[in-house]
Amino acid sequence: xxxxxxxxxxxxxxxxxxxxxxxxxxxxxxxxxxxxxxxxxxxxxxxxxxxxxxxxxxxxxxxxxxxxxxxxxxxxxxxxxxxxxxxxxxxxxxxxxxxxxxxxxxxxxxxxxxxxxxxxxxxxxxxxxxxxxxxxxxxxxxxxxxxxxxxxxxxxxxxxxxxxxxxxxxxxxxxxxxxxxxxxxxxxxxxxxxxxxxxxxxxxxxxxxxxxxxxxxxxxxxxxxxxxxxxxxxxxxxxx
Numbered sequence: 001x002x003x004x005x006x007x008x009x010x011x012x013x014x015x016x017x018x019x020x021x022x023x024x025x026x027x028x029x030x031x032x033x034x035x036x037x038x039x040x041x042x043x044x045x046x047x048x049x050x051x052x053x054x055x056x057x058x059x060x061x062x063x064x065x066x067x068x069x070x071x072x073x074x075x076x077x078x079x080x081x082x083x084x085x086x087x088x089x090x091x092x093x094x095x096x097x098x099x100x101x102x103x104x105x106x107x108x109x110x111x112x113x114x115x116x117x118x119x120x121x122x123x124x125x126x127x128x129x130x131x132x133x134x135x136x137x138x139x140x141x142x143x144x145x146x147x148x149x150x151x152x153x154x155x156x157x158x159x160x161x162x163x164x165x166x167x168x169x170x171x172x173x174x175x176x177x178x179x180x181x182x183x184x185x186x187x188x189x190x191x192x193x194x195x196x197x198x199x200x201x202x203x204x205x206x207x208x209x210x211x212x213x214x215x216x217x218x219x220x221x222x223x224x225x226x227x228x229x230x231x232x233x234x235x236x237x238x239x240x
Contacts, residue, residue, distance in 0.1 A: 001196055001197075001198055002182075002194055002196040003180065003182075003196050003198075004048070004067075004068040004070060004071050005068065005070055006070075007182065007184075007194060007196070008049070008068065008070035008071050008073070008074055009070070009074070010158070010160055010182075010184055011048075011049040011071065011074050012049065012074060012077075012078070012155075013152070013153050013154075013155050013157070013158060013159065013160040014151075014152065014153070014160045014162060014182070015049065015051060015151075016051070016153055017050075017051045017054040017055065017078065019051070020051040020052050020054070020055060021055055023052075023229070024051075024052050024054075024055035024056055025055065026229050027052065027056065027102065027104075027134065027136070028055070028056055028059045028060075030134060030222050030233070030235070031060070031100045031102065031132065031134060032059070033222075034100075034132040034134070034220055034222065034235050034237070035099055035100055035130070035131065035132045036130065039060060039098075039099030039100040039131070039132070040060060040061060040099055041060065041061045041063070041098045041099045041100070042056060042060040042061070042062055042063070042098060042099065042100045042101070042102055043063045043065065043094075043098040043100070043101045043102070043123075043126050044056070044062060044063070044064050044065065044101075044102045044103070044104070045065050045089040045092075045101060045102070045103045045106060045119065045122060045123065046065070046066055046067075046089050046103055046104065046105070046106020046107065046109070047064035047065060047066050047071075047072075047075060047084075047106075048066060048068075048071050048075070048104075048105065048106065049071050049074040049075050049078070050064060050071075050074065050075030050076075050078045050079045050082070051078075052102070052104055053075065053078075053079050053082055054078055054079055056102070057079060057081065057082055060099075060100070062079070062082045062083070063082070063083045063085065063094075063098065064079070064082050064083065064084050064085070065084075065085045065086075065087050065089060065092055066084075066086065066087075066089075066106075067086065067087065067088050067089070069086055072084050072086055089103070089106060089119050089122055090110075090115060090118035090119055090122060091118065091122070092122060093122070093125060093126075094126060096126070097126055097127055097128040097131065098126055098127060098128065098131065099127075099128060099131050100127070100131055100132050100133070100134065101123040101126055101127055101131070101132075101133040101134070102133075102134050102136075103119060103123065103133070103134070103135045103136065104136050105136075105138065107119060107135050107136065107137050107201075108137055108138050108198075108200040108201060109198070109199075109200065109201070110201045111174060111175045111199055111200065111201040112174065112201070113174070113203070113207065113211065115201070116201060116203065116208075116211055117211050117214065117215060119135075120133070120135070120211055120212060120215035120217070120236070121215050121216075123135075123215075123236075124215050124216045124217060124236075124238060127238040128238070129238055129239065129240040130237065130238065130239075130240045131237070131238050132220065132235055132236065132237045132238075133217065133235065133236050133237075133238075134222075134233060134234075134235050135208070135212075135233065135234045135235075135236075136231065136233045137201075137203075137208075137231070137232065137233075137234075138200065138231065139176070139200075139202060139231075139232075140202070140203060140204060140205050140208065140232045141202055141203060141204040141205075142204060142205055143231075143232060144168060144176065144202055146166055146167050146168060147166050148163065148164065148165050148166070149163075149164040149166075150162060150163050150164065151164075152183075156187070157186075157187060158184065158185055158186045158187055159184075159185045160182065160183070160184055160185075161182075161183045162180050162181065162182045162183070163180070163181040164178060164179075164180055165178070165179045165180075165181075166178050167179070168202070174201055174202055174203060175199050175200065175201060175202060176199075176200055176202050177197060177198070177199060177200075178197070178198045178200060179195065179196070179197050179198075180194075180195070180196040180197075180198070181193065181194075181195055182194045182195075182196060205232065208232075208234050209234065212234055212236040213236075215236070216238065216239075217236025217237060217238060218236065218237045218238075218239055219234070219235070219236055220235040220236060220237050221235070222235050
């Protein structure tokens with residue numbers, strides 16, 4: 001995927017930390033409320049460019065794992081005080097545990113139940129007894145709607161504009177597509193266009209809940225209605 005590779009240097013313009021501020025505040029509250037005692041160390045699996053960590057590091061000691069060395073480089077510039085590790089979130093094993101594990105958009109890249117279960121098992125293996133893992137997909141099958149979105153930003157080093165087109169060509173399978181049309185204008189005024197297609201996983205709520213339990217977790221509920229958060233999320237606690 002180009003956004004995580006050849007276009008990664010443009011990620012801070014494509015998507016800024018400020019755009020993550022409200023959601024990150026919600027995640028911090030959710031992690032704190034779900035753990036007893038409140039977490040101090042958090043492992044983020046699939047941390048990308050570090051926009052969530054930029055806010056979460058104010059409350060927790062963050063360890064960040066991502067498969068893309070390009071995105072880790074972006075995150076290191078933004079979050080130099082955080083530990084960064086390169087690895088596949090389905091299989092990485094660090095040999096230590098954390099108070100909480102957080103998996104945001106990266107969970108969307110798991111397109112089969114086997115992949116989704118593997119990430120949950122990674123989270124379980126890295127949790128202390130009583131620790132909580134929080135999984136935050138963009139959609140579940142019950143909430144999916146095809147849509148378009150757009151955005152972008154301007155900086156001294158260039159500008160980015162994008163159109164995001166989300167579709168589900170085959171409602172009988174476990175995937176959907178997100179196509180990005182990305183316009184990049186550098187400081188010399190040269191503009192180029194890139195197309196980037198992402199294939200995401202799409203599973204119903206019962207599948208998510210079953211896999212959380214089968215991965216060894218005690219399924220926990222998180223109150224999202226009163227916090228204005230409009231996406232499903234799934235929390236699992238490792239039993240003491």
